[in-house]
Amino acid sequence: MSVGRPGAPGGPRVRLVPGALEVALAARRCTTWPELAAAVRECTACAELAATRRQVVVGDAPAGARLALVGEAPGAEEDAAGRPFVGRAGKLLDELLAAAGLDRDEVAVLNVLRCRPPANRTPRPDEVARCRGWLERSLELVRPDLVVALGLTAAATLLGRGTKLADSRGRVHEVDGRRVLVSYHPSAAIRFGPAGQPRSALAVDLRLAATLLGEHR
Numbered sequence: 001m002s003v004g005r006p007g008a009p010g011g012p013r014v015r016l017v018p019g020a021l022e023v024a025l026a027a028r029r030c031t032t033w034p035e036l037a038a039a040v041r042e043c044t045a046c047a048e049l050a051a052t053r054r055q056v057v058v059g060d061a062p063a064g065a066r067l068a069l070v071g072e073a074p075g076a077e078e079d080a081a082g083r084p085f086v087g088r089a090g091k092l093l094d095e096l097l098a099a100a101g102l103d104r105d106e107v108a109v110l111n112v113l114r115c116r117p118p119a120n121r122t123p124r125p126d127e128v129a130r131c132r133g134w135l136e137r138s139l140e141l142v143r144p145d146l147v148v149a150l151g152l153t154a155a156a157t158l159l160g161r162g163t164k165l166a167d168s169r170g171r172v173h174e175v176d177g178r179r180v181l182v183s184y185h186p187s188a189a190i191r192f193g194p195a196g197q198p199r200s201a202l203a204v205d206l207r208l209a210a211t212l213l214g215e216h217r
């Protein structure tokens with residue numbers, strides 16, 4: 001069941017799992033990024049994650065960011081540092097962004113979940129549904145020209161269930177007034193190695209993002 005749509009009267013889309021509506025309403029009360037960051041840090045809507053996380057990873061939202069990257073969830077290093085994409089995957093992401101002519105310091109970096117799932121397990125659907133309110137409000141506050149979903153969890157969250165990553169790459173999806181590209185998660189690029197398809201695909205997709213941002217100026 002859904003309530004409203006992002007950017008439309010009635011508020012963000014909310015799957016009514018316990019806690020999701022409360023998160024969405026709390027998120028909508030935030031009118032600035034610092035307000036949202038403070039509110040997310042207090043969130044305990046997912047009892048297991050709130051009990052096991054070291055800290056909430058709110059995300060990076062530099063002023064004027066025109067590109068937003070959305071990953072899956074914090075890993076162990078992000079959980080320890082309190083910032084998204086700081087481990088090996090983050091280093092690779094920084095390299096590929098730079099190769100595409102994009103500066104990480106000017107890019108918003110978010111995750112579908114703001115808290116680390118224990119042992120880096122895949123986020124559960126109820127957790128994704130709860131944290132969606134924070135994600136939607138984050139995107140509304142950042143107002144990027146383009147969003148890149150990194151990996152299947154982010155792609156399915158932004159484009160809908162049933163999304164297939166390979167089929168969705170290479171074209172712009174217009175979703176709820178947003179332009180969305182889909183690519184692989186940097187962790188997949190690491191897992192398959194430097195010569196693997198995910199790494200080359202991620203490099204290509206970030207270059208496409210840079211091109212689209214250049215055209216959109």
Ligand code: SF4
Nearest residue numbers: 043045046114115131
């Ligand atoms: S994952 Fe999101 S909704 Fe769940 S406790 Fe963390 S911040 Fe709250």
